Amino acid sequence: MSKPKGKEFWRWQEYHRIMPGKKWSSKDIITAGVDVGSVGSKAAIMVNGEAYSWGITRTGSNSPESANKALDYALEDTGLKVSDLKYIVGTGYGRVNVPMANKAITEIACHAKGANYIWGPTVRTVLDVGGQDIKAIRIDETGRVVSFLMNDKCAAGTGRGMEVFADLLQIPIEQIGEISLKVEKEPEPVSCTCVAFAKTEAMGLLRKGWSREKVLAAYTRAMAVRMANLINRVGLEKELVVTGGQSKNIGIVSRIEAILGVKTLPMPNWRDEGSLDPMVAGALGAASLAKALYEKAQKR
Amino acid sequence: MITHYGYCDGSGEYYIIIDSDKCSGCGKCVQKCPQSALKLETEFIDLEDKTVAAVSEEHRKKIKYTCGSCNPESNNVPCVLTCEAKAISCVWNPR
Numbered sequence: 564m565s566k567p568k569g570k571e572f573w574r575w576q577e578y579h580r581i582m583p584g585k586k587w588s589s590k591d592i593i594t595a596g597v598d599v600g601s602v603g604s605k606a607a608i609m610v611n612g613e614a615y616s617w618g619i620t621r622t623g624s625n626s627p628e629s630a631n632k633a634l635d636y637a638l639e640d641t642g643l644k645v646s647d648l649k650y651i652v653g654t655g656y657g658r659v660n661v662p663m664a665n666k667a668i669t670e671i672a673c674h675a676k677g678a679n680y681i682w683g684p685t686v687r688t689v690l691d692v693g694g695q696d697i698k699a700i701r702i703d704e705t706g707r708v709v710s711f712l713m714n715d716k717c718a719a720g721t722g723r724g725m726e727v728f729a730d731l732l733q734i735p736i737e738q739i740g741e742i743s744l745k746v747e748k749e750p751e752p753v754s755c756t757c758v759a760f761a762k763t764e765a766m767g768l769l770r771k772g773w774s775r776e777k778v779l780a781a782y783t784r785a786m787a788v789r790m791a792n793l794i795n796r797v798g799l800e801k802e803l804v805v806t807g808g809q810s811k812n813i814g815i816v817s818r819i820e821a822i823l824g825v826k827t828l829p830m831p832n833w834r835d836e837g838s839l840d841p842m843v844a845g846a847l848g849a850a851s852l853a854k855a856l857y858e859k860a861q862k863r
Numbered sequence: 864m865i866t867h868y869g870y871c872d873g874s875g876e877y878y879i880i881i882d883s884d885k886c887s888g889c890g891k892c893v894q895k896c897p898q899s900a901l902k903l904e905t906e907f908i909d910l911e912d913k914t915v916a917a918v919s920e921e922h923r924k925k926i927k928y929t930c931g932s933c934n935p936e937s938n939n940v941p942c943v944l945t946c947e948a949k950a951i952s953c954v955w956n957p958r
Contacts, residue, residue: 712878796871
């Protein structure tokens with residue numbers, strides 16, 4: 564298979580957004596959360612605990628640089644400067660390398676809080692599918708973590724795995740979920756979800772005459788089975804939501820729903836101006852915890 | 864907060880589970896662990912930092928081998944037995 568020159572099928576969209584109609588003044592409590600993930604770096608700004616703006620960029624090899632880049636992106640066109648931020652929380656894979664952060668907090672606590680902010684107090688189970696790990700988190704109505712499980716042993720069933728498949732099958736990453744659903748009958752899941760070996764297996768299936776859709780369906784199915792197992796281990800309690808980059812993959816989300824027999828709460832359509840994005844759940848949660856920590860420090 | 868340290872892979876599922884709400888941070892399990900796989904860590908919960916027992920980072924991805932020699936299938940392992948607060952348990956299901 565020849566690849567059109569310069570076309571990178573795995574490349575997802577970096578973007579920044581200011582929530583329409585939102586304003587800030589110097590009297591407000593302005594906080595930030597910077598979530599340096601293994602694949603994407605996200606920064607979110609909150610004004611009095613409400614989402615104001617955010618930026619999503621690709622994580623580079625240098626964590627502090629990625630953190631700065633994401634924060635600058637979130638501040639772009641807002642008129643805000645880093646010095647206007649009352650409190651900054653760093654989180655994610657590279658959290659200890661967020662230079663401007665007042666405090667580093669695990670992404671577990673931040674995703675829990677972020678999911679609670681995006682979907683409200685009915686959320687009890689959060690599945691965060693990141694670039695390099697999967698987390699199943701049970702939370703209470705305040706967004707406090709009750710129980711969690713993280714699988715970061717290998718990249719199987721993560722965003723990175725999907726990027727590899729997008730490239731292999733020459734399907735733009737944004738379309739991968741929908742295309743995986745274009746099969747008449749759901750195929751058996753691939754036996755191996757390991758990214759390196761799944762690639763070999765996928766090539767074998769393609770050579771056997773399987774369509775791209777069918778190969779993708781089999782791989783996506785295998786990923787969803789793995790994720791459902793993690794959720795069952797921490798204990799599924801409704802409502803269920805998916806955060807992280809793979810929350811945008813309808814092929815994954817609909818298969819998890821089918822396997823577990825529950826519907827997830829409706830995804831905000833991140834493409835709409837004025838809509839929240841589940842991919843920034845960690846950064847939003849971090850900014851929300853930053854506000855709480857700032858207020859706590861003021862009371863002392 | 865209940866933390867599952869470990870993983871599920873093709874060979875089975877392996878978890879050491881620590882409940883930080885019950886953990887007093889006494890550190891007795893850390894001393895008892897024959898593999899030195901446990902340590903005291905700072906955990907952020909309810910806007911506070913609390914010192915609790917945790918499986919150390921370097922052992923999390925190879926817990927099947929690190930903890931396997933204690934025979935966690937029985938649940939009669941030094942860390943579980945020594946914990947007065949009953950904060951530690953294991954799930955060990957090799958396929």
